[in-house]
Structure formats: C-alpha cells, structure tokens
Amino acid sequence: MAGNTADTWAAPTADGALDATVRVPGSKSITNRAYVLAALAAEPTLVRKPLDSRDARLMLGALSALDASWAQEGENVLVRPLVPGLTGEVSVALGNAGTVARFTPALAALSSRPVFFDGDEAIRRRPIAPLLRALSDLGADIDDGGRGAPPFTVRGHGGIAGGKVELDSSASSQFLSALLLAAPAFDSGVTVRLLGGTPPSEPHIAMTLDLLRRFGAAPERSGTEFHVPPARLSCPDYTVEPDLSTAAPFVAAAAVAGGRVRIEGWPGQTTQPGDWLRGLLAELGQRVELDADGLTVTGAGGISGARLDLHEVGELTPVAAAMLCFADGPSVISGVAHLRGHETDRLAALATELSSLGARVTETGDGLEITPAPLHGGLFRTYDDHRLVMAAAVLALRVPGIEIENPATVGKTFPGFADTWQAMF
Template sequence: MTTPPTTPLADLPADLPANPWPAPRARQPISATVSLPGSKSLANRALLLAALADGPSVVRRALRSRDTLLMAAALRALGAEIDTEGDDWQVTPATWDSAAAEIDCGLAGTVMRFVPPIAALNRGRIGFDGDPHMRTRPVGQMLEALRTLGVTIEDAGRGALPFTVHGAGTVPGGVVVIDASSSSQFISALLLAGARYADGVDVRHDGKPVPSLPHIEMTVAMLRERGVQVTEEANRWRVAPGPIAALDTVIEPDLSNAAPFLALAAVSGGTVTVRDWPASTTQPGDELRDILARMGCTVDRTEAGLRVAGSGRLQGVDLDLHDIGELTPAIAALCAVAETPSRLRGVAHIRGHETDRLAALATELTALGAAVTEHPDGLDIAPAPLHGGIFHTYADHRMAHAGVILAAAVDDVLVEDIGTTSKTFPDFADAWSRLWN
C-alpha cells in the first residue's frame, strides 16, 4: 500500500511549522467507498430555522463540527434548547428573552452573518466576536442593512467584528437595498430571519453579480419547505411575514467535502465512490460531477452513490467558479497536476473567505513549483514540474483539501495544520489515511 513521505524531520527546514502532516502519496490507483459527514451549510440553516419555528424540530444526521457547534451555542445563548449529544439533534425554539449574551463566531461565516438578524428579535444586548481573522471578513453591508430594517447595532464604525446587536423584541422589516457582491450570505441571513419581522423583508441587491447563488437557492428552498412564502425576481427576494413551521430534517452529505476524495480518484487513476449522493440537491458541490468529467474522469451514479474513476491523466479547464467558489482550492490543486493549462475565474469574492484564498493558492502552489499567475478574480495555472515542500493552510479547511490532493500526486508534501479541517469534517486526517489501508 502507499506510504506517507519518509523525509526525516531532522532534515526539514528550521522554520517548519510545529505540526506538519505527512499526507499520504498515492503510488498506485486508490479504490475506496467513502461516507461523508453532513453538510455544514444545510445543518446551520436547519438549526437556525428550528430555533425560529413554531414548535420543536429534529435535525437528523447533524454534522458535528466546530461551525455547527458554534451555531448551536449561539442559538442557545438566544434561548433555544438544543441537544447535540446524539446524531439527531433535538431543537426547541428560542424564547428571545436573554438580557445579554456573547456570541463566539469562531471562523464561521454562517454564525457571524446569520445570527445577528435573529438576535435582533431578542430583548437584550447581544455581543458578537470571533477568531482574529474573522475581524477582517466582510459583514458591514449586512449591518447597514439591519439598521435600515430598524435594528440598533454598535460597531464603532468598523463594519466588522466585534459588534453588538441591541434587540428590541421585534424588527419592523420591510424594503432593504444591499450590495451582496462580496457574499451571498448577506442575502440568506436576511431571508432566514425575514418571516419573523413585522413586515417581512424585501431584499434588493444592487451591485456586481451575487456570488454563490446556489446557497441562496438552498435558503429559499428550506424556507418554502417550512411554509414560508418567498418570491423571487432578478436581484430581488421577498419573504412574507408569518410562522415558520417546525420540520424534522435529514441533512445530506456535505458534497463540497467530497472534493478531495473524488480528486484522489482523478490523480491516482483509481475509483472512489461517495455514498448517498443525492439525486437532487441545492448544494454547490454537486458541480463536481461536471468538472471532473471535463477534466477527463468517468463519472456515474451507482446504487452505492456517485462514482468517479480517473485515468491518472488530467486535462486543464477554463471555468467560471463564481457560483461555486468554495470548490476553488481543490480544483486549483487538480489544475496544478493537469497536462494542459487552466484558467479559474469569477472568484474575486473568495479573497474574503477564511483567508484570501486566491493569494494563498498562488503562494502555496508556486512554492511547490507550479506556474501560477494570479488575477484579481482568479488564477491561470500552467503545467510545470512540482516538488515537495510545506503547504500552508492559513487556518482554512479548503486550503487543507488542496494540500492533501497535491500530496497524493507529489512526493514529500507536508500539510501544515491539517486540524483546521475540523471546521466542517472532524477526523478528516484519519478518514483520509484510512483510504491507504
């Protein structure tokens, strides 16, 4: 079986990070069937809607990760009861009577952006802060939108964490114009809370195209499943005021977390099946099927799930990833080992994700020998001989995915801080290593 790199630690550079992980190298085709944890995007929306609902709900097969536990803790701070002990999480709606609370957003954009609009329904002072990098992630546009809707917010003019929401127990709501070109979560956040506002919410986007539209479609679908009236036009979404029905929800596997596993089939010339791939889904990760096929893989559905077979040779691609930006790191890693040039574009907004992903990818790929040209909205990647080295992750789980993909194709790649994958995939390193056993 394939073994990890064997470079003695004593021979590694003196500035080596304290916890480099010798990710396994695929020296022969890998064949495996994989079960993924649940979708973070679906789980955090389901938890928030359950806290707003008109009765108790169950979130089944809930993802247990840092992001979802932070969301559960935030909703508890607002008066919800959430039992996270088992695989199925019981949720009793919030009471909205906390006199004061502090919300830790960690590195979870869904907590930083989805919780403030519902914190305004509380009768008290709710403070928000998070990890140091979260203080640089965009949220100012949404805070201004909440002020337009009648919410009192203190942020000392930063338009960023830390900030405080002063809840009055009700929010007038109504029409709001927002530039959501840096994050679709701004719109989802307002829609998720809108049914509980006195006049609902009428969100109008004014700016460059909204990125990651599938995530807004996910939000709209989940609201409608709970009986909420949502109407859509070009760059406009309206949510009517009214109850949010309690609903037991089964969380789909996280398809974006499938990226490194399916990529392993592509780079090793093996076959990987991801169990329980949904026949229909709003998850952006479903686009992996088309992308991998365009790069030269065979992609089909079986009774077990989605199967990807690689030939060991990859073709470059020209892709607009605007709606599926979270897949960019994994795709960039595949492009770095492809036989023809690639262009990845339309993803300027991912500079505001857990890290500036475009700059980070350009830096780390170049450090391993890749020929990368960084553009304001993407990357050009040309074929070039790659070599080993340290792949830094910048506390970003998607960067870690890119690192392990490269390590599977290139000798002696060490991935710094593999533990950052716990954001959406606890025990990722163990699950990845088991593929070689």
C-alpha cells in the same frame, strides 16, 4: 505512509490506483441554515445527520446564547425555539465561522438583550458591513463603532420591523441568506433588492430558498428582488444531506491518483454547489457515474487543462487548482474574486503555496492562471483555512514529502478528514 506532528501532517502519497468508498459528513451550509430556521420555528425540530464540526458547534453555541436550546440525540440534534423576553447582556463566540457571523445578528435583534459578537482575528477581516447596514435599515439597533466588522453589539428590542431594503451582496451570498432566513420572524417580512449585480454562489441562494419552503415560509424571487412574508415556521423532522463540497478532495483523488472513488449517499437532486463536481470532473476528462446509492468517479489516466468559471461554486477552487497542477496543459480559473474575503485570501494563498512547491500559478483580477510544472515536497501553509488542507492533501497524492501546516484547522467542516483520507489507501 502518513504521519503527524503537533503542527504538520505528512499527508500520504498513493502507491497505486485507488479503490475506495467514502462517506462524508453532513453539509455545513445546510446544517447551519437548518439550525437557524429551527430556532425560529414554533415547535422543536429534530435535525437528522447534521455536521458535527467547529462551525456547527459555534452555531449551536450562538443559538444557546440567544435563548434557544438543543440536545444531542445520538447522531441527531433536537433544536428548541428561541425563548423571547429574557434580559441581561450575553456574548456570541463567532470563531471564524462566516455563517454564524452573518446569520445570527438578526436573531439577536429579535431578542430583548444586548448581544456582543466577536471571534477569531480572521473573522474581523471578513466582510459583513453591507449586512449590518441592511439590518439597521430594517430596524435593528447595531453598534459596530463604524468598523462594519466584529466586534459589534446588537441591542435587541424584541423584534425587527422589516420591510424593504437594498443590499450589496456582491462580496458574499450569505448577506442575502441572512436576511431571508430571519425574515419570517420580522413584523413585515422583508423585500430585498440587490445592488452590485448577482451575488456569488447562486446555489447557496437556492439552498436558502429551498430550506425556507421546507420550514413553511413562502419566499418569492423576481430577478434580483426577493420577498419573504411573515410566517409561522414548522419542520418537526429534517435530514441533512452529505456535504458535497467536502467530497471534493475525495473525488479529485480518483483523477489525480487514478482508480475509483465512490461517495455514498450522493443525492439525485440537490441545491448544494458541490454537485457541480459531477460536470467539472467530466469536463476534466474523468468518468462520472451517479446512481441511487451514490457517485462514483473513475480516473481516466490524465487531467485535461481547462478554462473554468467557478463564480457559482467558488469553494471548489482550492481543490480544483490542486488538480489542475497535474493537467496536460495550462488552465485558468475565473469568476472567484470574492475568495479574497473568505477564511483567508484564498487566491493569494493558493498562488503562493502551489508556486512554492514548483507549480507556476499566478493571480488574475478574478482568479488564477495555472501552468503545470514538476512539483516537489515542502511545507504547504494553510492560513487557518480548511479548504487549503484539503487541496494540499490532493497534491500529496502524487508528490512525496509535502508537510501540511496546521491540519487541525480542517475541523471547521470535517474533524475526521485525515482519518477518512488515510482509509482510502
């Protein structure tokens, strides 16, 4: 049985093996990248099956403030390009959306307006300073009061010179993606040389390069140097893939509760980090089958302890950590120090909340050590982080009495998550 109060969700416990087919919404990462490129295109773009969530709506709201426009057409969204030359100060509401905070300041610099950016208290703690410095070096006029964080103002002067710039993207690959996505509209394009090593989440960088090509740009990469020349963008019709990271708790459910869960529409080829789930679940001992219609995961009756380097797929860490609380031995997750700068400090939050329910979870310099132990019910705090809601739901499959704080925060990426989760039973 599942129940709700205004502030908590009593997530359901599985009474037996699952047998479910699930369709997850469109990818947040792809949706918001497609919206940005559509706003920079020379003609309208019909974005098919985009995610409809708080983050996606914040992006559309930001583009509206920046003088693009959009219209809902059934389950699709028609995005019309930015209109240059309008004047008068405007504001962009960031919420706690990292893609909005990082992808839209460059668009503001292309306008002729002062644009004020601010959002939830949490977004003021998320890293953005290296991106603002790089945009300033490329010709943007940014006043952040020396904070390197919201609130800040971008004073648009009708364009950005562009050119060569150095960027430390070690805290987030979104810094690099932000420059590359806007580069076709810069006077000289952009050449970015990365400092501080390879950014986390290489698949998201590949995703950005793939979408640029689909919209007609010609990005080039040589190791840690990237070049995007000026280009006329056009992609009249673009379809968004299902969000594979949002599928993580559902496929994990097959491993934790037993039985079979099928995800409809799983692409045969994709740049999404969530596609790593196929190899990850196989490594943990589960049966994984991909065919033309989707992905099926069948629980093997147990979960193997493992050492997992999730540097490239850090967003899978919360659900992976929840799964590993039921493993047959200790596990280590590494390579994810950057998760301390996400919606919350995910490593501290996971160590605190999993341990509060009986697991033995400790932080390391770049991850977590997890030693399974008997679990019990209790309050699981989620720190306004959608991925923690999903992780807690996975725990509740085998642990009665878990109350998940603030379940509505999952609306960041999947407003219908609780109903879809309940439908598995």
